Amino acid sequence: MFGIVRPCSHRLGERLKTQWMAHLCGLCLALRGDHGQFARVVTNYDGLLVSVLTEAQAERAGGWRRTAGPCPLRGMRTASVAQGEGARLAAAVSLVLASAKVRDHVADGDGLLARRPVAAAARRVARSWGRAGERGGAAVGFDTAVLVDAVDRQVGIEALAGPGTSLLTVTEPTETATAAAFAHTAVLAGRPGNAVPLAEAGRLFGRLAHLLDAVEDQAADAEAGAWNPLTATRTPLTEARRLADDALHGIRLALKDVEFVEAGLAHRLLAHELERSVDRAFGTASCGHRAPSAFGPPPQMPQPPVTPKQPRGLLAGCAVALGLCCTCQVCCADEFEGPWSRKKREGCCGNCDCGNCDCGCSDCGCCDGCDCCGCDCSC
Numbered sequence: 001m002f003g004i005v006r007p008c009s010h011r012l013g014e015r016l017k018t019q020w021m022a023h024l025c026g027l028c029l030a031l032r033g034d035h036g037q038f039a040r041v042v043t044n045y046d047g048l049l050v051s052v053l054t055e056a057q058a059e060r061a062g063g064w065r066r067t068a069g070p071c072p073l074r075g076m077r078t079a080s081v082a083q084g085e086g087a088r089l090a091a092a093v094s095l096v097l098a099s100a101k102v103r104d105h106v107a108d109g110d111g112l113l114a115r116r117p118v119a120a121a122a123r124r125v126a127r128s129w130g131r132a133g134e135r136g137g138a139a140v141g142f143d144t145a146v147l148v149d150a151v152d153r154q155v156g157i158e159a160l161a162g163p164g165t166s167l168l169t170v171t172e173p174t175e176t177a178t179a180a181a182f183a184h185t186a187v188l189a190g191r192p193g194n195a196v197p198l199a200e201a202g203r204l205f206g207r208l209a210h211l212l213d214a215v216e217d218q219a220a221d222a223e224a225g226a227w228n229p230l231t232a233t234r235t236p237l238t239e240a241r242r243l244a245d246d247a248l249h250g251i252r253l254a255l256k257d258v259e260f261v262e263a264g265l266a267h268r269l270l271a272h273e274l275e276r277s278v279d280r281a282f283g284t285a286s287c288g289h290r291a292p293s294a295f296g297p298p299p300q301m302p303q304p305p306v307t308p309k310q311p312r313g314l315l316a317g318c319a320v321a322l323g324l325c326c327t328c329q330v331c332c333a334d335e336f337e338g339p340w341s342r343k344k345r346e347g348c349c350g351n352c353d354c355g356n357c358d359c360g361c362s363d364c365g366c367c368d369g370c371d372c373c374g375c376d377c378s379c
Contacts, residue, residue: 003045004212004281006345007273018080019265022065023048023055023090026082029068030091034139035132039091041321042098042129046209047090049269050181053198054086056266057189057259085140085188092136093181096144099129100151105313112313142184150177158227163234167243170229171210178206197257201270204247204254208274211244212281216343224310237282244278311341 009017027048031039055064066083070076103126105113112118130148137144150173161170182202186194214229215237221228230240252271260266278284312320320339338345 003047004209004277005045005049005269005273006277007269011273012268016265016268020048020052020269022080023051023082023087023265025068025071025079026087027051027090027094029081030083030087031094034088034091034136035095035129038125038318039095039129039132041318042094044094047094047097049205049266050090050093050185051082051086052266052269053182053185054084054089054188055082056262057186057191057194058086059190059261086185088136089140089142089181089184089188092133092140092142092144093147095129095133095136096147097151097177099126099133100148102126102129104155112316118313140184140188142181146180147177150174158229158232161229161232163232165233167211167229167233167235167240168207170233171207174210175203175206178209179203191259194258197254201251201254201258204250205270205274208244208247208251208278211240211247212277215240215281217341220311241278241282244282248275248278312339 007020012020024043024045028040028043031043058064064082064084065080068079068081070078102122106119106122106126109119113122133147134144154173157170157173179199179202182205183195183199186192186198210229217226218228218230220226222231229235230237251274255263255267255270311317317339320337337343
């Protein structure tokens with residue numbers, strides 16, 4: 001699994017965790033149902049936001065859930081999972097973006113993809129995913145051409161970017177793609193008035209996704225000699241953090257203008273877990289449930305330099321991803337190694353130090369007194 005919004009199950013609480021897992025499993029099963037078993041490897045945390053937003057705006061009626069059969073990721077248990085157009089849109093977007101990522105790795109000759117037979121196979125997979133995503137998008141009235149165009153423009157923008165280039169110039173294609181996907185959830189939910197604020201929230205979410213990816217990868221990219229937007233434009237981390245905080249604030253403001261039927265999970269993910277993702281990427285604050293110590297942070301011991309691991313190629317990463325799924329590590333392990341990036345990832349049900357509050361309101365202090373949008377909680 002990959003993505004920047006990786007919520008802790010303890011912070012979500014039992015009710016929101018159940019909803020979140022329903023959307024995660026719904027995306028995975030939509031990929032399998034529409035595009036085959038292998039397509040499930042592109043399941044990602046951020047893609048399910050499209051499904052979450054669609055359901056959050058829709059009137060409560062039958063047909064949004066179904067009971068899925070046993071799955072290794074759920075310890076061979078059945079579960080109620082999300083279904084419908086939101087999950088199918090999330091699947092289409094995930095496939096198109098995964099196709100673009102594979103093409104990018106092939107162009108860069110990463111890992112095993114430097115070998116011609118492997119690169120040729122990867123290109124076939126990318127083309128297949130691209131066509132599948134296009135068909136899936138068309139089935140729910142979404143033109144994936146805007147995503148493909150954004151990916152194509154990204155290559156040219158990166159080639160021209162250098163010292164003095166605005167970081168926002170580099171993030172623009174990602175912003176455009178996510179804005180289109182978020183806005184279409186309003187169409188699927190029958191609330192066209194929400195399209196404009198959701199497009200703004202999506203645009204800023206795309207900016208954050210690009211920024212955080214650049215921050216997390218900067219050291220590894222420098223080691224490997226790979227292109228990184230922060231390094232190429234010589235943007236300091238202080239400026240990147242300012243842009244990230246501005247984007248967080250803008251998303252909260254945009255959500256205020258969205259008419260939700262049930263905002264609980266969308267609010268938690270986009271207004272709070274996203275903030276924690278920023279803190280995690282920049283290595284700042286940890287869990288908000290703990291008050292800061294009166295004696296300040298504990299002294300930090302000097303750490304030996306760490307040599308980053310080289311990313312895996314497409315096929316090796318797919319094999320590891322399947323192994324993680326079949327052994328339930330993605331769901332149940334405290335920490336596991338990302339199949340492609342080899343970065344440390346938190347398991348969905350991993351341990352944390354954040355307590356067990358199951359609400360999303362300001363009364364108990366979990367949300368740090370925010371008033372960013374309607375909060376559906378049980379306090």
